[in-house]
Amino acid sequence: MAGNPDFNLFQLEDFHHELREAIRGLSEKEIAPYAKDVDGKSRFPEEALTALNAAGFNAVHVPEAYGGQGADSVATCIVIEEVARVCGSSSLIPAVNKLGTMGLILQGSEELKHKVLPDIVNGKMASYALSEREAGSDVASMRTRAKADGDDWIINGSKCWITNGGKSDWYTVMAVTDAEKGANGISAFMVHKDDEGFVVGPLEHKLGIKGSPTAELYFENCRVSGDRMIGAPGTGFKTALQTLDHTRPTIGAQAVGLAQGALDAAIAYTKDRKQFGKTIASFQNTEFMLADMAM
């Protein structure tokens, strides 16, 4: 491919263009009409969740082996970008479904993948719980602990700023299982909202993207079975960072979509707004502008 003079690394495939057309149509028709209300009332965009779930755009990244569509990274970014173009809060539904399942997809057992991923394909959501109040950038200093109890693990501690916390059914949670080993003593678990000792705390009051809940989570002797650990003990920190490698581009896509939406709205406004008897877009032509101002 690289030797082919016609090969263009930045050329999207035809199916990417078709995907963009489909998700743009859905976003404009079924998500955009509610965006103002969602933001104004800081409420979860239920209409977007319903529309994305019905059309299968909620978690396109899930591999086909688990009932998903196995969309590539670019396709997933296109979905997020197009939803963000009309509603930033709603774009965090597909974005965080990927964030909350990527560690499992990369490192989880087949059994655990088959347990969790079909739920997400079928419309449940997943979140990613790494950060803590005192462990943001320095996340390896986390205090949430998981202690073995027979075949189970008992998790205690709290997580902070968890996107879609309280709305998701499944949570990828990082916790210290061996305090002596630093970053190599952190393990990752899939926790379900109905697990004993899992509690959703208060939501943050935010300046923007207000329809997407950002919650504190508490683990109060939260019991999970041993088969809920993602990968081997002590690999959770690496899994968490690998997850971010795959999901930072999706947040970039969200930003591109927001910027595109703002630009499209601004251009439409300049074609509608009139001053000096003309649309303000027409003043781009300086001759008109100067002639009008001279009058």
Ligand SMILES: Cc1cc2nc3c(=O)[nH]c(=O)nc-3n(C[C@H](O)[C@H](O)[C@H](O)COP(=O)(O)OP(=O)(O)OC[C@H]3O[C@@H](n4cnc5c(N)ncnc54)[C@H](O)[C@@H]3O)c2cc1C
């Ligand atoms: C809206 C929102 C949603 C979020 N969603 C999630 C989520 O779903 N799951 C999750 O786990 N977390 C989530 N987070 C948490 C997010 O990942 C953290 O905010 C992030 O890791 C930064 O941590 P902090 O806010 O504690 O900043 P701090 O660590 O306090 O950093 C503050 C500033 O200092 C700078 N800084 C820190 N250390 C250094 C250094 N060594 N050298 C130079 N500069 C430095 C940082 O770059 C930053 O600019 C979310 C946060 C927000 C605001």
